[in-house]
Amino acid sequence: MLNLFTEPVTLSHFLIVGVVLFVSGLVTMATKRNAIGVLMGIELVLNGASLNFIAFANPQLRVDSAMALGLDGHFFTLFVIVLAAAEAAVALAIVLRFYHDHTTVDIEEADELKG
């Protein structure tokens, strides 16, 4: 590993942070029993993807600068952020509905459609 206090940051470093965010979000989604906790996992996964888009957009971080996404990466990240906000609103409404009917947000209780 480079000595990051003196060396410049590269695309790989951003990607590693994105990977950690993504995997943390995935584990959160898989293990949490609170429905709002699952929502937080989704937010983390989306943030990992956004970070990758932004890192790929910057031509200064990589050797093959001509391959950088440029402003397209920024556009995609903006759309991801907006859609995440919309998704959180709808999912929260569903969670509130579920809480209203079951007086709990434990997703283990949501088994009425179980075959």
Added chain:
Amino acid sequence: MTPINWHSCFFLLFAFLACFGAVAVALSNQIIRMAFYLIISLASVAGLFFLAGADFVGAVQLMVYVGGTVVLLAFGMMLTGRGPFESFQPLAGQWVLGAVVGGCLLAILIQTAVSVGDWGGTPVTPEPVRLEQISSSGAIGMGLMGARTDQLSEPDPLKREGMSGYLLPFEIVSVHLLVVLIGAAYLARARRKREDA
């Protein structure tokens, strides 16, 4: 002695905070602490956006995510919580499975991220960073209106045609937001209680 690279130092700081927050969200069981760690993680990701030269997107991340979405989640947990420190213990089997799958995925993806040589270095002759490159909000606004002012130097006219802006996705997202707000209000509105409850 080589001078300290402050850009890299701040990257280390924000990267550590972002990873710490994300891992703490995965490990914590109390929902309100998870929200706090999520705020740390998302705000640090905004810092990473700034460091990667995406000022406008970083500001949007701070305003919409940290200021909007997480507050929405906090209200959700306040409306559904039954005590100040309510916690659901995860099932042991799920936890083991999640840890195994997550660990394998982490190993594979990090291996991939560091294995491409072109991603692990900086340009041999780096372009000097100019002010109009940094402040990208004007170009982003024009792109959402359908004109790519950042791609005017593209020599190939065929490629330039393919780089039309994002007006249609922008409109679709706008209508989508409207539909989502109406749908969320419809779903979450207070109904009369069920008769058998």
